Amino acid sequence: MTWRISVDRGRCMGSGICTALAPSSFVLDGERSRPAPGDAAPDEALLDAADSCPAGAITVTEDDRVIGPRD
Ligand code: SF4
Structure with missing residues (x-):
């Protein structure tokens, strides 16, 4: 299980x-x-960060499936 973080710097x-x-x-x-x-x-704090980003700039994926931000 691999988690990846991406940040849209734009x-x-x-x-x-x-x-x-x-x-x-x-x-x-x-x-x-x-x-x-x-x-x-894998860390719940990553999902919290994605949920909390005011710009919606963070995406977290697990094995290429988007898991954060959560709905
Ligand atoms: S939480 Fe703030 S610093 Fe982090 S990616 Fe979002 S806007 Fe940028």
């Missing part, structure tokens, strides 16, 4: 919510977030 507004909720999985790079290097370990 939508990200640098709120820092994702880095606060899941600091090992996101990095603020200038004024935009990006996923931390390496594979993403």
Whole structure:
């Protein structure tokens, strides 16, 4: 089971919510977030970050199936 995070840097507004909720999985790079290097370990905090992103910029997939943000 592989989780992947993607951040649409065109939508990200640098709120820092994702880095606060899941600091090992996101990095603020200038004024935009990006996923931390390496594979993403399955972690509820990633889904919380995707749900909480005010820009809808975070997508979490599990084996290519979108699992976050949740409805
Ligand atoms: S929560 Fe969303 S808008 Fe805020 S820094 Fe992360 S990706 Fe960007």
